[in-house]
Amino acid sequence: MAKVMLTIAGYSHELTCRDGEEARFERLAAILNEKAGQAAQSVGGLTEVRMLLFAGLLLADEVGNLRTAAEAAAATPPAPDVLPDPLMAQAVAALAARIETLAEGLEADAPTA
Template sequence: MAEVDFNIGHKSYTLTCQEGEERLLKRAAALLDTEAQAILAQAGRMPEPRLLLLAGLMLADRTTALEDRAAASERELARLKSNPQRVEVPVVPASLAEAMAELAARAEALAQKAEDQLPG
């Protein structure tokens, strides 16, 4: 077992965890401490149980909001997968393509004629 030291609010803690889980525990403690520090900045010093309760509730609220956003995104993705929108690519009509080819041929002919009239 590994021991991890961390601070939450105004108190130091030491917890044991499985080997390799130290980083996860430190990250979770840092999230809780961030919320606790925000509470302390607004309300000042308060009893440890109340601070931990409020910080935990704030994290739970944030987690719930993220879960709601993730669920909405998953529903939208499922909707798009089940009913993909039809995408139409404009096609140049054959008559317009022929007219453009004719114009290009005329332009080339005019360019050739102009070149032929150049001295030299």
């Protein structure tokens, strides 16, 4: 098991994690530290626990907004990224006609059983 030292809102916390997860926890702590700073600026005079509570609420609010946006995006059908090219459609239709002609020719030349 690895240990990582995280500093959030000026408070250091040693955390035990799986080997290789140190960088991930450091990135997550940086996000939490940012939110703790926002909480401290907004309210001021908070204890460490209350600052982390407000930081958690700010993060929960962000997650809630992202979930709502994801649900709305999943409920609406995706718009086509590219409109069909008329020349491409004509080329595909011509190829399909050519393939049908070739198939008919092969069927006509095939020996009957």
